[in-house]
Amino acid sequence: MNKYADIQAKISDSGLKVTHQRTVILEAVHNMNSHPSVEQIYDYVKESCPSISLGTVYKTAETFVEKGLIAKVSTHEGHMRYDPKLDNHGHIYCTNTAEIVDYYDEELNEVIINFFKKKKVSNLKIKNITLQINGDKIDPDKEISIK
Amino acid sequence: MNKYADIQAKISDSGLKVTHQRTVILEAVHNMNSHPSVEQIYDYVKESCPSISLGTVYKTAETFVEKGLIAKVSTHEGHMRYDPKLDNHGHIYCTNTAEIVDYYDEELNEVIINFFKKKKVSNLKIKNITLQINGDKIDPDKEISIK
DNA sequence: TCCTAAATAGGAATAATTCTTATTTAAGAA
DNA sequence: TTCTTAAATAAGAATTATTCCTATTTAGGA
Ligand SMILES: [Mn+2]
Ligand SMILES: [Mn+2]
Ligand SMILES: [Zn+2]
Ligand SMILES: [Zn+2]
Numbered sequence: 001m002n003k004y005a006d007i008q009a010k011i012s013d014s015g016l017k018v019t020h021q022r023t024v025i026l027e028a029v030h031n032m033n034s035h036p037s038v039e040q041i042y043d044y045v046k047e048s049c050p051s052i053s054l055g056t057v058y059k060t061a062e063t064f065v066e067k068g069l070i071a072k073v074s075t076h077e078g079h080m081r082y083d084p085k086l087d088n089h090g091h092i093y094c095t096n097t098a099e100i101v102d103y104y105d106e107e108l109n110e111v112i113i114n115f116f117k118k119k120k121v122s123n124l125k126i127k128n129i130t131l132q133i134n135g136d137k138i139d140p141d142k143e144i145s146i147k
Numbered sequence: 148m149n150k151y152a153d154i155q156a157k158i159s160d161s162g163l164k165v166t167h168q169r170t171v172i173l174e175a176v177h178n179m180n181s182h183p184s185v186e187q188i189y190d191y192v193k194e195s196c197p198s199i200s201l202g203t204v205y206k207t208a209e210t211f212v213e214k215g216l217i218a219k220v221s222t223h224e225g226h227m228r229y230d231p232k233l234d235n236h237g238h239i240y241c242t243n244t245a246e247i248v249d250y251y252d253e254e255l256n257e258v259i260i261n262f263f264k265k266k267k268v269s270n271l272k273i274k275n276i277t278l279q280i281n282g283d284k285i286d287p288d289k290e291i292s293i294k
Numbered sequence: 295t296c297c298t299a300a301a302t303a304g305g306a307a308t309a310a311t312t313c314t315t316a317t318t319t320a321a322g323a324a
Numbered sequence: 325t326t327c328t329t330a331a332a333t334a335a336g337a338a339t340t341a342t343t344c345c346t347a348t349t350t351a352g353g354a
Contacts, residue, residue, distance in 0.1 A: 007217075016285045017219050035223070053210070058210040059163050059251075072223070073278045074221045074222065074223060074225040075221065075225075075226065075259050076219070076221060076223075076277075077221065077227075077273075078225045078226055078227045078273075079225055080225045090203075092268070092271065094271070095274065103223075105262065105266070107262070108258070108259070108262050111255070111258045112255070115252065115254070115255050116280070117265050119252070119293050119294060120292075120293070120294045121239070121280070121282075121285055121291065121293050122291065122292050122294065123284060123289050123290065123292065123293075124204075124239065124241070124280075124282045124283070124284055124285065124291045125282050125283045125285055126281070126282040126285065127223075127242065127281045127282045128223075128281050128282075129278070129280050129281070130223075130277075130278070130279045130280075131276070131277070132276070132277045132283065133263070133268070133271075133273055133276050134274045134275050134276070134277065135268075135271045135273040135275075136271070136272045136274065137270060137271055138270050138271065138272055140269055141162055142270050143270065144268065144269065144270045144271050145268075145269050145270065146267070146269075147264050147266060147267045147269065
């Protein structure tokens, strides 16, 4: 029920010291629901933690990725973004607005999972698989939808 | 037969002026067969064009992408790489060695193409779809293979 | 051969990210 | 509860990646 305690439990469970900075950063990535950049996380957490440094946000985000608490996504232009969702899903990246939209499709998931089950990839320890659609949003004011 | 003339025809056909710099850069991306970074292209072309500037390589690579002469790939770490192959294929990115390996699978291609034919993505002009497997190469001296 | 818009070189500027080090702090031990 | 210490953080310097600026050069059409 208590979000804050929940977040702290996640940090602690992954073997990390629970600090105020880590707590607000993980909370931010979860609450912003927009695949934020480090700079955006930084701006967001400065509200509740004004003395936090940008370097800490960079380091902490990577620490969380290593521990599997969040995921990272690189855009078609090569910029890093962070994602609180850890389940299998694809991303739509808008080249003109820089927004990232999640999409879920059970069928597509299975096809890809099955493919890599069937075809053995040898000499590689797979970390993750990403499926990304890149394109321009036509009307930037409207949403993208997958029917 | 003549590679050089071939390359120049491609540049010219896409509506660009044929310069020595553009010729050697496009030739480099084709010949290096390793999804090179700008810096790597720069080092390669300096042999045949010692006065070329790094800024020209950056600009030219993007120009080629816009004209559809090459493709760009961003790694899991958010670094840009260039690819002479324009057909549908996936990439394996090795987190530890930074190498990118192509893989082709007709079946997987079709499933993905069909998915986006079936499901209409609205308010988005799709530019491209990327499927990338990220992982660590276990033995860095051996190759990765997909059976 | 001439003309001109486009391309390039060279370097400055900016953006993105990492590193360094002094100081602070979480959390386990006493 | 206090002590201890390894780990985390702030602050800013340094590095890396990329873009921008401008004087000069050049491709290619007239
Ligand atoms: Mn960048
Ligand atoms: Mn980078
Ligand atoms: Zn996502
Ligand atoms: Zn490729």
